[in-house]
Amino acid sequence: MTARGSVIGYGATMKDGDPIVGGCLCGSVRFEGRVPSLFCAHCHCQWCRRAHGAAFVTWVGFRDAAFRITKGTDLVRWYASSNESERGFCTTCGTTMFYRSKVAAGEIHVTLASVDGEVDRAPKAHLFWADHVSWFTVGDDLPKVDRDHPALQKFQVIPNRPTS
Numbered sequence: 001m002t003a004r005g006s007v008i009g010y011g012a013t014m015k016d017g018d019p020i021v022g023g024c025l026c027g028s029v030r031f032e033g034r035v036p037s038l039f040c041a042h043c044h045c046q047w048c049r050r051a052h053g054a055a056f057v058t059w060v061g062f063r064d065a066a067f068r069i070t071k072g073t074d075l076v077r078w079y080a081s082s083n084e085s086e087r088g089f090c091t092t093c094g095t096t097m098f099y100r101s102k103v104a105a106g107e108i109h110v111t112l113a114s115v116d117g118e119v120d121r122a123p124k125a126h127l128f129w130a131d132h133v134s135w136f137t138v139g140d141d142l143p144k145v146d147r148d149h150p151a152l153q154k155f156q157v158i159p160n161r162p163t164s
């Protein structure tokens with residue numbers, strides 16, 4: 001079992017099977033994941049930055065079997081951002097919420113900012129730190145890791161950045 005609720009007051013009361021719910025800006029798309037999540041981390045890669053129009057994106061991962069879109073499945077469009085990966089967004093309001101990839105089979109990654117409340121763990125790292133923007137200062141002491149980190153090596157088949 002991974003360490004959960006290790007940060008006081010952050011999801012400390014969640015137990016296995018508890019729902020984590022959320023959705024898009026317009027409310028057309030809603031989702032539900034089940035505790036425990038797989039990970040939570042900030043991603044600074046150029047793919048995420050471009051797709052979300054943001055300095056970085058905070059993701060929480062779920063096993064496919066522990067996640068479902070509960071409303072508006074037909075409104076979710078999956079954009080193939082690379083040969084390996086897809087990013088799901090609401091076609092009504094444009095909110096980007098989901099990521100899935102051949103290199104992370106059996107998982108779905110969900111934007112933490114789309115979750116209504118708390119999840120069962122705090123963000124634990126800054127991923128693909130080499131691509132971070134210069135105009136935002138990170139003030140925490142979380143580990144900063146790059147493509148050569150063992151946990152990220154499976155993503156090396158994906159180009160480092162979009163071609164455009």
Ligand SMILES: [Zn+2]
Nearest residue numbers: 024026090093
């Ligand atoms: Zn929407």
Ligand SMILES: [Zn+2]
Nearest residue numbers: 043044045048
């Ligand atoms: Zn990313």
